Structures are given as C-alpha cells and as structure tokens.
Amino acid sequence: MDPDRAFGTLDVAKARVYELARIPSMRKINRKDIVSTPPALAPEALYRPCKLDGLTFVTTEDLADLEAVVGQARAREAVELAVGVRRRGYNLYVLGPPGLGKRTFVSRAIAATASDEPAPEDWCYVNNFKQPHRPCALRLPPGCGNRLRLEMQKYIEELRASIPAIFESEEYRTRVEQIESQVGEREGRIFEEVGTEAGSQGLALIRTPGGFSFAPMRNGEVLGAEEFSKLGDEERHAMEARVLALQERLQDAIRQVHLLHKEKRERIRELNREMTSLAVGAVTDELRKRHAGLPQVNAYLDEVEADVLENIDDFRRGTEGESEPGFVGLRASEPPSFRRYTVNVIVGNGEKATGAPIVFEDFPTYQNLLGRIEHVSRLGTLVTDFALIKPGALHRANGGYLLIDAQKLLTQPFAWAGLKRTLASGQIRIESLGEVYSLISTVALEPEPIPLSLKVVIFGERLLYYLLLAYDPEFGELFKVAADFEDELERDAGQEALYAQLVATVVRHERLLRLDRGAVARVIEQASRWVGDSERLSTSLEDLGNLLRESDYCARRAGAQTVAAEHVTQAIEGQRRRSGRLRERIQSAVLRGELMIDTAGERIGVVNGLSVALVGDHAFAHPTRITATTRLGDGEIIDIQREVELGGPIHSKGVLILASYLASRYSGDRPHALSASLSFEQTYAEVEGDSASVAELAALLSSLAAVPIRQSLAVTGSVNQYGEVQPIGGVNEKIEGYFDICQARGLSGQQGVIIPATNVRHLMLRADVVQAAREGRFHIYPIGQVDEAMALLTGVTAGEMDGSGVFPKDSINARVAARLTELSLMRQAYANMPVRVKTVRGRKKAPAAPPREKPGR
Numbered sequence: 001m002d003p004d005r006a007f008g009t010l011d012v013a014k015a016r017v018y019e020l021a022r023i024p025s026m027r028k029i030n031r032k033d034i035v036s037t038p039p040a041l042a043p044e045a046l047y048r049p050c051k052l053d054g055l056t057f058v059t060t061e062d063l064a065d066l067e068a069v070v071g072q073a074r075a076r077e078a079v080e081l082a083v084g085v086r087r088r089g090y091n092l093y094v095l096g097p098p099g100l101g102k103r104t105f106v107s108r109a110i111a112a113t114a115s116d117e118p119a120p121e122d123w124c125y126v127n128n129f130k131q132p133h134r135p136c137a138l139r140l141p142p143g144c145g146n147r148l149r150l151e152m153q154k155y156i157e158e159l160r161a162s163i164p165a166i167f168e169s170e171e172y173r174t175r176v177e178q179i180e181s182q183v184g185e186r187e188g189r190i191f192e193e194v195g196t197e198a199g200s201q202g203l204a205l206i207r208t209p210g211g212f213s214f215a216p217m218r219n220g221e222v223l224g225a226e227e228f229s230k231l232g233d234e235e236r237h238a239m240e241a242r243v244l245a246l247q248e249r250l251q252d253a254i255r256q257v258h259l260l261h262k263e264k265r266e267r268i269r270e271l272n273r274e275m276t277s278l279a280v281g282a283v284t285d286e287l288r289k290r291h292a293g294l295p296q297v298n299a300y301l302d303e304v305e306a307d308v309l310e311n312i313d314d315f316r317r318g319t320e321g322e323s324e325p326g327f328v329g330l331r332a333s334e335p336p337s338f339r340r341y342t343v344n345v346i347v348g349n350g351e352k353a354t355g356a357p358i359v360f361e362d363f364p365t366y367q368n369l370l371g372r373i374e375h376v377s378r379l380g381t382l383v384t385d386f387a388l389i390k391p392g393a394l395h396r397a398n399g400g401y402l403l404i405d406a407q408k409l410l411t412q413p414f415a416w417a418g419l420k421r422t423l424a425s426g427q428i429r430i431e432s433l434g435e436v437y438s439l440i441s442t443v444a445l446e447p448e449p450i451p452l453s454l455k456v457v458i459f460g461e462r463l464l465y466y467l468l469l470a471y472d473p474e475f476g477e478l479f480k481v482a483a484d485f486e487d488e489l490e491r492d493a494g495q496e497a498l499y500a501q502l503v504a505t506v507v508r509h510e511r512l513l514r515l516d517r518g519a520v521a522r523v524i525e526q527a528s529r530w531v532g533d534s535e536r537l538s539t540s541l542e543d544l545g546n547l548l549r550e551s552d553y554c555a556r557r558a559g560a561q562t563v564a565a566e567h568v569t570q571a572i573e574g575q576r577r578r579s580g581r582l583r584e585r586i587q588s589a590v591l592r593g594e595l596m597i598d599t600a601g602e603r604i605g606v607v608n609g610l611s612v613a614l615v616g617d618h619a620f621a622h623p624t625r626i627t628a629t630t631r632l633g634d635g636e637i638i639d640i641q642r643e644v645e646l647g648g649p650i651h652s653k654g655v656l657i658l659a660s661y662l663a664s665r666y667s668g669d670r671p672h673a674l675s676a677s678l679s680f681e682q683t684y685a686e687v688e689g690d691s692a693s694v695a696e697l698a699a700l701l702s703s704l705a706a707v708p709i710r711q712s713l714a715v716t717g718s719v720n721q722y723g724e725v726q727p728i729g730g731v732n733e734k735i736e737g738y739f740d741i742c743q744a745r746g747l748s749g750q751q752g753v754i755i756p757a758t759n760v761r762h763l764m765l766r767a768d769v770v771q772a773a774r775e776g777r778f779h780i781y782p783i784g785q786v787d788e789a790m791a792l793l794t795g796v797t798a799g800e801m802d803g804s805g806v807f808p809k810d811s812i813n814a815r816v817a818a819r820l821t822e823l824s825l826m827r828q829a830y831a832n833m834p835v836r837v838k839t840v841r842g843r844k845k846a847p848a849a850p851p852r853e854k855p856g857r
Contacts, residue, residue, distance in 0.1 A: 037791045040752065040779035046765045048534035050521040055497050059514040059562060060504035069105045070498045071489030071539055078483035079109045082455065088426065089480050091456040093406075095465045096485030099542030102459055103403070106483070107358065110401050110457070114356040120399025123347040123450055124148065125386045127340040129303045135344075135386035137448040138296050142349040148297065149343040151287055152304075156341050158283055159308060163315040166275050175271055183264040187257050194253045198246050205250075272312050280308050304341060311337060339387055346371075346391040346450075347398065356400035361393040364404050366414040369393050370422060371430040373445050389447055394419075394428050397454050406460025419456070423478050426452050488531040488538055491524075499524050499537055506545055512552040518565035523547060526572060529764040532732055547571055579618035583737075586622045590741055595682055597623045599742050599751055602708035605629060607793065609680070609695035610716045610734035610753070611687075621730060621737030623714055625681040626692060628699035632823050632830075633675015635663060637700075640679040641687045648688030657690075658697050660721045661786075666813070666820045668805075673827035674820060676700055691728035693719040694754075697786055698793055705815035709793045713781075714738040715754040723786040727758040732765055739769050739778055747772060752779030754789055787813070 057063055068076070075094070082092035094102050122145030124138040140148065166172060195205035284305045291297040308315070314337045361368060371392035375382040393402055410416055414433060422428055427449035435444050458479065465482060468475040489495055500520050507515060515523070526547060530538035538544075548563075550571035555563040589595045597608060609626040612619055639655040641647030647655075655678060663672040678696050680687050694717035702709045716734050718726040728734075735753045742751040760782050772778040783789050787798030790812045799811025807814035 037795075038781055038783055038788050040781050041760065041763075041773070043770050043774040045760055046763050046770045046773055046780060047767075048525070048528065048764065050496060050524040052496060052500060052517065052521055052524075053493050055500060057500075057517065059516050060500075060507050060520065061514050063501050063504035065505045065508065066498065066501040069101060069539075070495065070502055071486050071537075072105065075102075075105070075483040075485045076109070078481050079106055082457075082481040082483070083110060083113050085481075088423075089477055091423065091479045092458070092481045092483060093465055093479045094457060094459045094483045094485065095462045097461065097487050097540075099540040100485045100487060101539075101541035102483075102485050103360075104541075105485075106457060106459075107360075107403070110358055110455075114358055114400060115354070117356040117400075119349050119353040119355060120347070120357060122146075122345065122349055123391075123395065123398070125344040125346055125389050125447060126300055127342075127386055129307050129340070132340070132385070133445055135389065135445060135447045136300070137346075137450050138300065138343075140294065140297070142353050144291075144294075145343070145345040145348040148291070149345050149348075151290070152341060152343045155283055155287060155304075156338055159280060160315050160338075162279050162283075163276055163312065166279060167272075167316055169275075172271070172275055176268060179264055179267050179271070183260050187260055190253045190256050190260075194246070194250055197249065273309055276312050277309060280305055307340075314338070339385060342387050344387045344389055346389065347395050357397055358401045358403070359393050359397035360403040362405075362408070364393070364409045364415050364419075365412045366418050366433060367392065369415055370418050370428060371395055373430060373432050373447075384445060386445065386447070389430060389445070392428070392430075394422060394452065394454070395450065398428070398450070399453055401455045401457060403457045403459070406458045406464050409458065410464070420474050420478060422452060423456065424474065425449075428452050486539055488533070488536045491528060491533075491535050491537045495537060496524055499527065503544070503548065506541070506548055510545065510549065510552075512548055513555050513561065513563050515548075515551075515563045515568075516565075519551065519563045519568050522565040522568040523551075525764065526568070529732065532730065532764070533762050534764050535761050547575075550574060576618075579615065580620070582613070582615055583620040583622070587740055587744065590623070591744055597625055597741065598711035599745055600748065601711050603711060604706060604708045605699050605703035606711070607695045607699045607702070607709050608711060608714035608738070609692040610714050610738060611680075611683075611692075612730035612733055619730060619733050621733040621735075623738050623741060624683060624692075626695050626699050627679050627681055628676060628696065628703045630674060630676045630700065630703045630819075632673055632826055634827075635659070635672035636675055637662075638675070638677045640677060641683070646683070646686050648686055650690050651687050651692075654690030654693040654718065655696065657719065657721055658693060658700065661697065661719065661723060662700065662820075664721065665723065666817045667824065670821065670824045671827060672820070673823040674704075676703070689728075690718045691716050691730075693717065694725055694756075694783075694786060694789055698789055701786075701790055701812060701816055702794065704819045705794075705812050706819075707794045707796055707812060707815065710750070710795065712742075712748065712750040713752055713754055713793055715789055715793065717754070717756040717759075717783070717789070719786055725756045725758075725783050725785060725789070727756045727762075731755055731759040731762050735763075735780060736766055736769055739772065742778065743768075743772070747777040749777050751777075752781060754781045754783055754792055757782035757784045 055063075075096075079092065079094075082090055092106075094106055096102055119142040122140040122142060124140060124145050125135045126138055128134050128136045138145075138148075191205065198205045284301055287301055288298055291301075369392045371394070372390050373384055374388040374390060375384045376388070377383075393404075404419075409419070428451075429449040430447050432444070456479075462484070503515060503520050503523055507513075523544070524537065527537045527544070528534050530540060530543055547568070551563050551568045554567040554570040554574070555561075558567065560567065586595070590597045598606075599608075605628045607626050609624045610621050611624045612621045637655060637659045639647055639652060642652045642655065658678075662674065667674075678699070680692075695715045697719055698709060698715060701707075714734075716728055716731070718728055720726060735755070738751075738753050742748075763780070769778065773780060781792055783792070787800075790796070790798045794812060797808070797811050799808040799813040801807050801813070807817055
C-alpha cells in the first residue's frame with residue numbers, strides 16, 4: 001500500500017470513530033446541560049458527638065470504678081483457660097499492640113488465682129560429698145530453706161568451738177599420753193633387744209641425729225675412728241661383717257617401730273572419733289529431730305556427720321576466723337573444708353508465705369532466666385563451688401507464674417532456646433555458656449536439675465506471635481493458648497457508659513482532677529478519633545492516660561478545680577501542635593509554591609491525591625499532585641514510581657487494576673492500543689498503598705477524554721476492576737490535610753474532598769472542618785463508583801452505556817471510548833503500512849529491529 005494512501009485511510013477511520021461514538025471530533029465540552037453530581041455530606045455526618053444517654057452524673061466522682069477491662073471478653077476467656085489447665089504446654093502468649101493494659105489485666109487476673117494457691121517449696125543446693133562437681137538439690141517446705149541455712153551455720157560454729165575443747169580436755173590428754181606411753185615402751189623394747197644383740201657381738205647401738213648406727217666397742221667403751229684404725233686387718237674385717245649382719249636386724253626393728261607409730265596414729269584417730277562422735281552426734285541428732293519429716297535433709301545430715309568425723313582435724317584449730325554474723329555462708333576467706341557444709345538457698349520463702357509467686361523478668365537474658373554459676377579468682381585461676389550457684393527467674397517463679405516481654409526475650413542470645421528447652425524437659429538445668437561453648441577453661445559444675453512447674457506468660461505483638469507459630473515448630477506445643485487483646489470496641493450507649501467508668505477509674509488511680517460531663521464526652525469522642533471510626537472506640541489505656549494527665553495539666557494551669565471539655569480540647573491541640581513540625585514544613589512548601597499543588601482552576605490529566613505520613617505515633621496527610629499522559633501504544637501503563645523502584649507492591653497492584661479496568665470497559669474485543677504514564681510528582685520516597693487508585697484513574701480518563709479536572713477538589717479512594725470505589729485508611733487526616741492548605745489560601749466554597757462512601761462512618765473531623773462545611777465553604781463528597789468521581793471532578797456526566805453498547809453523547813466515557821477506538825484503529829493502520837527502505841550508497845538498509853519488551857511488563 002502506498003504510504004500516502006495509508007494515512008488517508010487513517011483519517012477516514014478517525015472520522016468513522018467519531019460517528020460511531022456520536023460525538024463531534026474532540027470539540028470543547030459545553031457545560032450548560034450537566035447532570036447533577038452526588039451531594040456533599042451534611043455537617044452532622046462529619047462528626048459523631050457523645051451524648052452519654054442513660055448516664056446521670058455531674059463529674060467522674062459520681063461514677064463507680066470499673067471492675068473489668070472494657071471489651072476484652074475473648075482475652076479474659078483465654079487467660080482463664082491458661083491459668084485453669086494445669087497441664088504441660090498450656091502457657092500463654094498475650095498478643096496485641098502496646099498500650100492496651102495487657103500486662104495490668106493479666107497480672108490482676110493471675111494474682112486473683114495465685115493468692116489461693118499454695119506457696120511454692122524452698123530449693124537449696126548442698127555439697128555432694130561423694131561427687132563434689134555435682135551439687136545436690138534439696139526440696140524443702142516453705143520457709144525451711146533459710147532456717148536450714150542458719151542451722152547449718154550454727155552447727156559448724158558449735159562444732160568449731162566444742163571439738164577443740166574436747167581435744168584440750170584432761171581426759172583426752174591422759175588417754176593420748178597413755179597411748180604414747182604404751183607405744184613408747186614397745187618401741188624401747190625393740191631397740192633394746194637390738195642393742196643387747198649388738199653388745200654381745202662387741203658392738204654398740206648408737207642413736208644419732210641421722211638415725212641409728214653401730215660402733216665397735218672394747219671393754220665396754222666405744223672405740224673412736226683412730227683407735228679403730230689401729231686394730232688389725234682381720235679384726236676390723238670381722239667387726240665390719242658383724243655390723244653388716246646387724247644392719248638387717250636394725251632395719252627390721254625400724255619397720256616394727258614404723259608399724260607402732262601407725263598403730264599409734266590409728267589409736268589416736270579412733271580416740272578422736274570416739275571423743276568427738278558423741279559431741280557431733282548430739283548436735284546432728286538435734287538437727288535431725290527438727291527435720292524429722294524430711295528424708296532428703298536427714299540423708300544430707302548423715303553425710304555431713306560422716307564427713308565431719310572423717311575430717312575432724314579441720315576443727316582442731318578453734319574458732320579463729322569465724323564467719324560474720326548474718327552472712328549467708330562462711331566468708332570467702334574461710335577454708336574450703338568449712339564452705340562445703342554451707343547451704344546455698346536458691347529459692348527461699350518465708351514461713352508465712354502464701355500464694356504462688358508472680359515474677360516479671362524485665363531483662364530476660366539466658367543467665368537471668370536459668371541461673372548462673374559464678375567464679376572467683378584464686379592464685380590466678382577461676383574456681384567455683386556449689387555455694388556460687390545463683391538462681392534465675394525460673395527458680396523464683398517455680399510453682400507460680402513468669403511474665404516476659406517477647407521482644408526482649410527474642411533479642412537475647414540463647415534465651416529463647418534455653419526457655420523452650422526448660423519448658424519441654426520440665427527441669428531447670430543450670431549450665432554455664434562459657435563452659436558449654438569452651439570459652440573458658442576452669443572447674444565445671446553439674447548441679448542437679450530442679451523440677452519445674454509453672455506458667456509462662458509472654459507479652460508481644462501479633463506479628464511476633466504469627467511468625468513464631470509459622471517458623472518455630474516447638475512454639476505451638478509450648479504455648480497452646482493465645483490471649484488476643486482487642487484494640488478497639490463497638491461504640492454504643494452501653495459501651496460509652498462503660499468507657500465513662502473507665503475514665504473515672506483512671507482519674508482516681510492517677511489522682512487527677514475530676515472531669516465534668518462534657519469533658520468525659522470529649523474524651524470518648526477522641527477515643528473514636530484514635531481508631532478513625534465514629535462507630536468504634538479505642539481500648540488504648542496508654543493514650544487515654546496521656547490525654548487525661550495532659551488535660552489535668554491544662555485545667556490546673558487555668559486554675560480550675562474540674563477538668564472541662566475545653567481543657568481536653570486544649571490537650572488534644574497541644575499534642576497535635578507538638579508533633580506538627582514536619583506537617584507544617586510540608587504545608588509551608590505548598591503555600592510557597594515549592595510543592596506545586598493547585599487548589600483552583602482546571603487542568604487536563606492532573607489531579608490532587610492525598611498521602612498519609614506517619615512520624616512516630618503521629619499521622620498527618622498532605623496533597624500530592626498526580627499526573628497522567630496518554631498516547632498510542634501497546635496497552636501498557638507505565639507506573640513511573642515502580643520503574644524507579646519507588647513504588648510498593650500494593651501500589652503496583654493498584655496500577656495493574658487500572659490497566660485492567662480501562663481495557664475491559666472501553667476496548668472490549670478491540671486491541672488495547674493505549675500507552676500511558678502515571679507519576680506522583682515531587683515525591684522522593686517510596687509510595688505504597690492503593691488509596692490513590694481513584695485519583696490515578698481520574699487523571700488517565702481526563703487525559704484520554706481531553707476534559708480538564710477541577711483543581712479545587714482532592715480525591716482519595718481505592719478502585720477495583722469494575723470501577724467500584726473501596727474504602728481507605730486515614731480518611732480524617734487526609735481531609736484535614738487538604739483543608740489546611742485550602743484554608744491557608746482562603747476557602748472559596750468550591751473546595752472539597754472526594755472520599756469513598758464506605759468511609760463516611762469513619763469520619764470524626766476537627767471542629768473547624770465541620771464548621772466550614774456547615775457554612776458551605778468546604779465540602780465532603782461520598783462516592784461509590786468512579787463515574788461519580790469523574791462527574792464531580794470534571795462537571796461533566798460520566799455516562800452509562802446503553803443496550804447497543806454506546807455511551808451518551810458528550811459524556812466522559814463516550815470521549816474515552818472514542819479515543820481508545822481511535823488509537824486502536826491507528827495501530828491497525830500503522831500495522832498495514834509498508835516498511836520504507838532507505839538506500840545508502842547503492843545498498844538497501846534494513847529497518848531497525850523493534851525494541852524488546854522488558855520482562856514482566
């Protein structure tokens with residue numbers, strides 16, 4: 001086909017499109033006959049006041065305290081189940097955002113049950129005399145642990161005083177002297193016999209400092225060395241032979257003497273045992289009587305008595321270096337032989353202790369949970385013993401309840417694994433991480449494990465709970481009960497009355513000024529604003545407490561004796577003002593023209609969207625310019641935010657939905673020959689969420705229909721593939737953010753915000769916004785379809801398709817359909833055009849290859 005003929009065919013096709021669409025060729029819209037747009041909301045729909053019907057009170061002093069937490073029936077049932085089922089694995093995970101009073105509620109619920117439960121037993125570690133590296137654990141009745149510790153301290157002190165006295169007694173000395181005398185006589189007879197035998201052979205037995213020796217003797221006198229040398233050789237040799245023979249006899253005598261000394265020591269040891277066994281046994285029997293019903297203690301006392309008698313010499317030094325009064329055990333400077341008799345009380349309860357313990361571990365490290373083994377430095381070496389075993393939170397809470405924060409627990413190395421291992425085994429096993437991982441080389445202890453029986457309660461976010469449930473196979477077995485706290489509740493007359501009681505309870509607990517009826521109503525209204533829903537109330541006790549304290553401050557500063565509604569409003573405005581630095585900077589940039597936002601006039605393909613920013617716990621919104629351009633293409637909508645990786649997945653999903661909506665509604669069976677670009681202008685951070693879908697679609701339709709959009713309106717809302725407008729979050733902040741810009745520039749009566757109709761129930765707007773709407777200077781428009789948004793934004797009816805599939809003349813949809821049909825025919829015409837070939841220096845140049853599409857587009 002000739003190229004000129006092809007372009008002529010294209011013009012004919014375009015004319016045919018306009019004829020089919022029953023509209024003139026993109027002429028300017030005449031707005032004299034415009035279909036009516038959806039009405040603006042009445043001021044009464046923008047804010048739901050609290051009337052407190054059914055409550056007759058003047059101030060919070062007239063209201064009773066609230067006995068139960070409002071709106072937490074589900075959580076209460078879970079707590080009762082976890083506390084009531086005394087089986088392994090029925091531990092409790094309390095999930096919900098912070099500030100709901102979870103810890104207070106659960107602690108009170110547990111305390112009510114724990115007060116009726118028996119006090120837990122005492123646990124002590126004592127020395128294992130057979131295997132010192134494996135200390136023994138003693139289970140004792142409540143209060144007996146500290147009593148046994150003091151009794152053992154007095155026991156050792158008494159022995160250290162009484163045993164030396166026994167050894168210093170006249171009876172003991174006499175019996176020792178008798179033994180020594182007997183042994184000495186026998187020893188003398190042995191050497192006397194050797195001396196007699198030597199004398200008969202002309203030799204004398206002489207005792208020297210070096211021992212016994214033989215010397216030659218003549219005429220009863222010992223010969224000196226000079227005299228001995230004068231003897232004849234034969235006589236000298238004979239004497240030397242006799243000496244050698246008697247040496248064997250002397251060695252035998254010495255061996256007999258050694259046996260005598262050993263016998264003496266044994267007899268003295270037996271004497272010591274005999275003399276001290278009565279004293280030690282009497283003291284030990286007294287302890288046995290005090291603990292007659294405790295077999296473990298009696299067995300331990302038997303071992304102590306036996307060890308004392310075996311090591312009686314350790315007590316003969318007297319009472320030097322006695323332990324300081326009131327010290328748990330003996331001093332660190334005491335000899336180790338006495339430290340082994342101490343009692344290390346791991347868990348000690350008073351004798352009058354009642355109820356199960358409730359322990360909250362604020363710093364749940366591995367050692368703080370399971371206990372630790374301390375070391376002391378001696379002569380450059382780290383040493384330890386059973387007295388240096390320290391308890392953990394699991395020991396203190398054994399028999400009761402242990403409360404832990406999930407995030408703190410999970411961020412501590414080895415703590416979560418150690419807790420799970422302990423709960424699964426039902427035993428508390430104290431192990432040193434340094435020894436387990438060979439970080440230190442020292443004396444190691446293996447304390448006997450202590451049986452575990454307790455309930456563990458973990459407080460954490462919902463996300464942590466579901467992550468643990470999904471990725472930790474042991475979590476579901478160990479924490480079978482979840483108490484899911486509601487962060488909001490239904491708002492009706494009954495709940496408002498309960499909330500008023502909650503306010504009165506907090507006021508009395510915090511010792512704040514009383515609130516009058518209007519102030520209570522204003523607090524309840526703000527509770528609805530916290531959750532962004534006029535039909536619900538926030539259960540955040542943290543936010544409520546902060547508001548009441550700051551309202552009390554405002555009232556006291558004004559010299560009032562009662563907090564009024566105006567003081568509550570001042571506190572709310574103060575919170576907003578203190579956190580508004582970034583909001584004011586953005587508004588200033590808009591007003592100075594640095595961020596280009598129009599609040600008057602009309603523009604094609606440009607619409608005011610609304611974005612919410614969260615700074616800490618404060619949310620605010622500001623307008624964002626959204627632009628769209630359209631042209632001939634292959635059906636692709638380019639999301640510029642996504643292309644540069646500044647768009648989140650939900651935002652990208654919304655753009656894909658727009659592309660589907662446009663193709664299915666306007667192109668039908670024809671090729672969708674549209675290429676469009678969408679951009680959030682002057683945004684330099686990630687854009688996430690689909691709440692701007694309606695605005696983006698409006699910009700695209702405006703560009704396709706060549707119909708300008710009123711810049712006095714801002715729009716928010718999500719859209720599905722059928723053009724239905726869906727609810728979004730932060731509707732109050734978005735309306736107020738755009739209102740602040742318009743108010744700063746001057747309200748014209750044409751400005752307003754388009755919102756989803758399903759968000760109307762969420763409206764709890766500021767008083768100045770409601771007043772402006774009442775005066776007709778600002779408007780809020782609810783919509784349910786995209787067509788309603790286009791009618792409001794353009795002032796032109798969107799148009800419904802008739803039975804023959806044609807939109808009404810001059811409608812937005814007719815112009816969009818015509819434009820898309822035009823682009824489709826243009827693409828077909830271009831596809832049928834011959835390829836022009838250029839000749840370069842006598843050669844034909846092949847056309848360039850078409851660009852390759854990007855993956856995923």
